[in-house]
Amino acid sequence: MELNERLLRVLHPFERFQLDELPLTLLCLSCGLLWFAWRRFCEARLEIAQRLIVERELERSRQELRELAHQRIDMQEDERRALARELHDDMGQTLNAIKIEAISIRNASAGDDDVPQEVLRATRSVIEHADQVYGVVRRIIGRLRPVALDELGLAAALEHCVDGWRERLPKTRFDLRCEGTFDNLDEPRALALYRVVQESLTNVARHAQANRVDIHLRQSADPACVELTIQDDGCGVNLAALPHGFGLLGMRERVDALGGCLDLASSAHQGFRLIASIPLPLQSGA
Ligand SMILES: Nc1ncnc2c1ncn2[C@@H]1O[C@H](COP(=O)(O)OP(=O)(O)O)[C@@H](O)[C@H]1O
Ligand SMILES: [Mg+2]
Structure with a gap:
């Protein structure tokens, strides 16, 4: 009994804290915290799910953009190939025909004193111009379609391309x-x-x-x-x-x-x- 009385005396000043209610308070607080944590967990799960959907959507549109770029590049290359072919076939042949005609006029009038010098000069000039335009057409065709790439492979085509720049920028x-x-x-x-x-x-x-x-x-x-x-x-x-x-x-x-x-x-x-x-x-x- 003495021990009990002593204990009561020691604990008496703490009675005002009402520590007997502490477990209940702690329990309520824990429940509150649990509920709060659960709500945060649910919100975070929702946010993650939404973010995943957005990321998937983003990846899909990135893939679509990549495919579009692919398509655009293919179309551009097809267009260039067609242009190069037309330049080579139509323009190249027409220029060749002009040059052949001019050469035959020059040959036919060579040694003929009746043909004025003016005509001979003009014929020579037509041949030179045809050669010049043919050179320009060849250069444009080369830019449109790297012929060396098809025929010789990448390394040789690059060598060819770099050689062109070595000439242009000595x-x-x-x-x-x-x-x-x-x-x-x-x-x-x-x-x-x-x-x-x-x-x-x-x-x-x-x-x-x-x-x-x-x-x-x-x-x-x-x-x-x-x-x-x-x-x-x-x-x-x-x-x-x-x-x-x-x-x-x-x-x-x-x-x-x-x-x-x-x-x-x-x-x-x-x-x-x-x-x-x-x-x-x-x-x-x-
Ligand atoms: N080798 C380089 N040295 C210095 N600046 C460069 C070089 N290559 C590109 N640039 C810069 O990058 C810019 C964009 O280049 P680009 O997209 O090829 O367009 P463009 O050549 O038509 O201006 C150029 O205007 C130039 O200022
Ligand atoms: Mg550029």
């Missing part, structure tokens, strides 16, 4: 390195890589004022992809304020449509670097 040094064999590369990939080089070198000529341009094409095994790097030592550009243009956009579209990625690196006076990497199909031996 002060700039172009180095092309192709590591690996690209003969088995399928047409869409080969054409995309060719067009990226074509547009990049046009950009070098238009914007870079470069002394040196390195073009490096290589295959990587893991992951299986083909990587193209084009780097110049020109004036570069601030990528954060990149002027709007269709060249880079078109390159990105082509690379994206094949599931690849295009990276740019540059800053003012630091040159310009472009890396395009395109995955290879698994079954391809390229």
